[in-house]
Amino acid sequence: MAEETVVPRSFRLLEELEKGEKGVGDGLCSYGLDDKVDDIVEMEHWVGTIFGPGHSVHENRIYSLKIYCGKNYPQMRPEVRFSTRIVMNGVDPQTGVVNPEAIAVLRDWKPSYTLMTLLKGLRSEMASHQNKKLPQPAEGSMFDN
Numbered sequence: 001m002a003e004e005t006v007v008p009r010s011f012r013l014l015e016e017l018e019k020g021e022k023g024v025g026d027g028l029c030s031y032g033l034d035d036k037v038d039d040i041v042e043m044e045h046w047v048g049t050i051f052g053p054g055h056s057v058h059e060n061r062i063y064s065l066k067i068y069c070g071k072n073y074p075q076m077r078p079e080v081r082f083s084t085r086i087v088m089n090g091v092d093p094q095t096g097v098v099n100p101e102a103i104a105v106l107r108d109w110k111p112s113y114t115l116m117t118l119l120k121g122l123r124s125e126m127a128s129h130q131n132k133k134l135p136q137p138a139e140g141s142m143f144d145n
Contacts, residue, residue, distance in 0.1 A: 006111075012074055013043040016115050027051075029119035034066065044069050046078075046115060050123050056132035058086075061139055065122075067115060077109035078118065081145055085137040089130050096143035098122070 007015075020031045034045040046067040052058025064083040070076060082096035090102030100106035105113065105121025125131060 009071070009073060010043070013069065017043065020115065025116055025120075028053075029116060029123055031067070031115045031119060044071075047083075048080075048115065048119050050119055050126070053123055053127035053132070056127050057134060057136050058126050058132070061136070063126075064142075065119075066145065067118070069115075074111045074113065077106050077113075078115070080106070080118065080122070081143070083142055083145060085141040085143055086126075087134045087136055088126060089134075090125065094143075096145060 016031075017033060023030060028051045029049065031046055031048040033040050033043060034047045037045040046069060048065040048067055050063045050065065052061040052063065062084070063086060066081045066083055068079040070079070077100055079100075080098040082091055082098065085096070087093065090099045091097070092099070098106065100109075103122065103125055105118055105125075
């Protein structure tokens with residue numbers, strides 16, 4: 001039986017940073033290191049952007065997120081918080097913190113998942129039947145985080 005090779009956290013995050021900087025993907029989600037944090041060496045603090053899915057109340061909206069990749073990432077899922085106000089099941093309406101047990105991509109996290117997997121999973125949740133028609137706050141309003 002073949003053993004799975006575990007890539008060191010720093011190598012994995014450098015790979016993700018490179019992909020994020022190159023804009024790999026369909027352009028509907030993007031991410032990079034949070035340049036507002038002094039210590040970027042550990043690559044813990046990231047920002048993400050999701051363009052709202054079409055045929056939903058999120059269409060033509062841009063959502064900003066903060067992502068924290070702890071010392072055990074990718075074996076442990078990241079922590080996620082919306083900066084842009086959003087009404088969505090699994091997102092705290094006061095803080096923007098995403099409840100990992102309420103969002104499939106976080107609840108079912110696997111070490112092979114990436115930050116792009118996370119953002120695409122959240123975008124998919126935004127387009128889900130339960131979220132796509134929920135009344136939203138004024139466009140551009142932000143959480144206090």
